[in-house]
Amino acid sequence: xxxxxxxxxxxxxxxxxxxxxxxxxxxxxxxxxxxxxxxxxxxxxxxxxxxxxxxxxxxxxxxxxxxxxxxxxxxxxxxxxxxxxxxxxxxxxxxxxxxxxxxxxxxxxxxxxxxxxxxxxxxxxxxxxxxxxxxxxxxxxxxxxxxxxxxxxxxxxxxxxxxxxxxxxxxxxxxxxxxxxxxxxxxxxxxxxxxxxxxxxxxxxxxxxxxxxxxxxxxxxxxxxxxxxxxxxxxxxxxxxx
Amino acid sequence: xxxxxxxxxxxxxxxxxxxxxxxxxxxxxxxxxxxxxxxxxxxxxxxxxxxxxxxxxxxxxxxxxxxxxxxxxxxxxxxxxxxxxxxxxxxxxxxxxxxxxxxxxxxxxxxxxxxxxxxxxxxxxxxxxxxxxxxxxxxxxxxxxxxxxxxxxxxxxxxxxxxxxxxxxxxxxxxxxxxxxxxxxxxxxxxxxxxxxxxxxxxxxxxxxxxxxxxxx
Numbered sequence: 031x032x033x034x035x036x037x038x039x040x041x042x043x044x045x046x047x048x049x050x051x052x053x054x055x056x057x058x059x060x061x062x063x064x065x066x067x068x069x070x071x072x073x074x075x076x077x078x079x080x081x082x083x084x085x086x087x088x089x090x091x092x093x094x095x096x097x098x099x100x101x102x103x104x105x106x107x108x109x110x111x112x113x114x115x116x117x118x119x120x121x122x123x124x125x126x127x128x129x130x131x132x133x134x135x136x137x138x139x140x141x142x143x144x145x146x147x148x149x150x151x152x153x154x155x156x157x158x159x160x161x162x163x164x165x166x167x168x169x170x171x172x173x174x175x176x177x178x179x180x181x182x183x184x185x186x187x188x189x190x191x192x193x194x195x196x197x198x199x200x201x202x203x204x205x206x207x208x209x210x211x212x213x214x215x216x217x218x219x220x221x222x223x224x225x226x227x228x229x230x231x232x233x234x235x236x237x238x239x240x241x242x243x244x245x246x247x248x249x250x251x252x253x254x255x256x257x258x259x260x261x262x263x264x265x266x267x268x269x270x271x272x
Numbered sequence: 273x274x275x276x277x278x279x280x281x282x283x284x285x286x287x288x289x290x291x292x293x294x295x296x297x298x299x300x301x302x303x304x305x306x307x308x309x310x311x312x313x314x315x316x317x318x319x320x321x322x323x324x325x326x327x328x329x330x331x332x333x334x335x336x337x338x339x340x341x342x343x344x345x346x347x348x349x350x351x352x353x354x355x356x357x358x359x360x361x362x363x364x365x366x367x368x369x370x371x372x373x374x375x376x377x378x379x380x381x382x383x384x385x386x387x388x389x390x391x392x393x394x395x396x397x398x399x400x401x402x403x404x405x406x407x408x409x410x411x412x413x414x415x416x417x418x419x420x421x422x423x424x425x426x427x428x429x430x431x432x433x434x435x436x437x438x439x440x441x442x443x444x445x446x447x448x449x450x451x452x453x454x455x456x457x458x459x460x461x462x463x464x465x466x467x468x469x470x471x472x473x474x475x476x477x478x479x480x481x482x483x484x485x486x487x488x489x
Contacts, residue, residue: 080397103399103401115390119409130400130409131398131400183398
């Protein structure tokens with residue numbers, strides 16, 4: 031479904047993605063972790079070309095994302111993206127936030143877009159917040175709206191860039207619950223997160239990055255209980271002692 | 273003597289009203305064109321195309337760095353050199369459009385830059401085109417920042433129309449000039465001219481103050 035071949039990217043002199051090779055299957059749930067600045071966010075932002083790469087190939091659902099000539103509008107419509115800082119549209123209601131792309135990208139009728147948007151809001155447990163503005167919601171609620179906004183496009187892939195890192199601890203659970211629920215629907219997901227409980231419970235594979243490289247990949251139980259590299263072991267011990 | 277001049281001014285008051293009408297026409301046509309051009313330039317100025325961005329930057333710097341009266345003369349005298357004959361009224365509108373759009377460009381670019389990169393990215397990620405991101409996401413939010421100084425700029429533009437009197441457009445200030453040659457009571461004549469400008473600017477000043485208060489919340 032998502033294929034990285036010898037991908038390299040630099041931010042100035044910083045080699046932020048260093049020869050990345052990666053295959054993600056349809057229906058797979060991949061958790062990406064690593065210290066800050068390791069390139070994990072950049073990695074998933076390359077999947078829908080929020081970031082461009084300088085070398086290598088990225089093919090998503092048959093579409094060559096690395097090719098500058100590829101028009102990504104259609105592919106992006108098939109990929110939901112959830113940001114750390116939510117990035118809801120503050121001038122719109124919750125319902126309008128969720129409906130915006132279905133109406134303007136998929137050209138759905140307002141009625142059809144509203145129907146699917148309300149369904150998705152129900153799925154994330156926010157049926158009653160449709161008329162509210164983002165500023166009236168808690169962080170956890172805002173992030174759930176952001177997830178509903180992605181889901182309203184009926185995406186094939188959902189990407190999550192540290193979806194719980196900006197949240198107060200008591201709100202992390204409600205967002206993770208929504209994500210676990212998505213896993214059970216068979217959604218292909220790439221999640222940058224340090225939520226190890228989530229990774230253990232639902233990830234098919236954990237990928238550990240440092241200095242722009244994939245250091246280690248494996249099943250969550252193997253990775254967390256028997257990391258093969260010292261760097262991964264060091265990282266795991268640090269996040270677990272918190 | 274004063275009373276005599278006053279009655280003369282009352283006599284020729286319709287002449288002032290004609291000038292006011294000309295000023296109003298130049299002002300409102302200019303507000304319209306300056307707003308449209310200003311938004312286009314402002315969007316290009318805050319865009320990703322480096323060449324267009326620089327070009328608009330040079331344009332804005334040139335316009336802001338030279339007096340408007342000089343710009344009016346340049347437009348009025350240089351175009352005939354290139355074989356383009358403009359009436360004074362058309363030259364006035366063109367000069368206003370060039371000057372006003374540069375200032376509005378800066379206001380619009382400032383408003384757009386106040387919107388976080390995340391808003392663009394959220395739009396991009398959901399498949400919206402660049403134009404849709406601007407129209408649906410960025411501009412509606414930027415308007416809160418743009419509107420108060422924009423209306424303030426409108427007031428300045430209305431008053432700047434007085435400058436085009438130098439090329440002979442019979443607008444309000446020109447009417448004052450012509451009148452004062454016949455009725456040597458400068459204070460009276462130009463007080464009346466000032467009062468008539470005030471009549472069209474003041475509603476916009478009130479609107480600007482109101483928007484400033486409303487958008488601040």
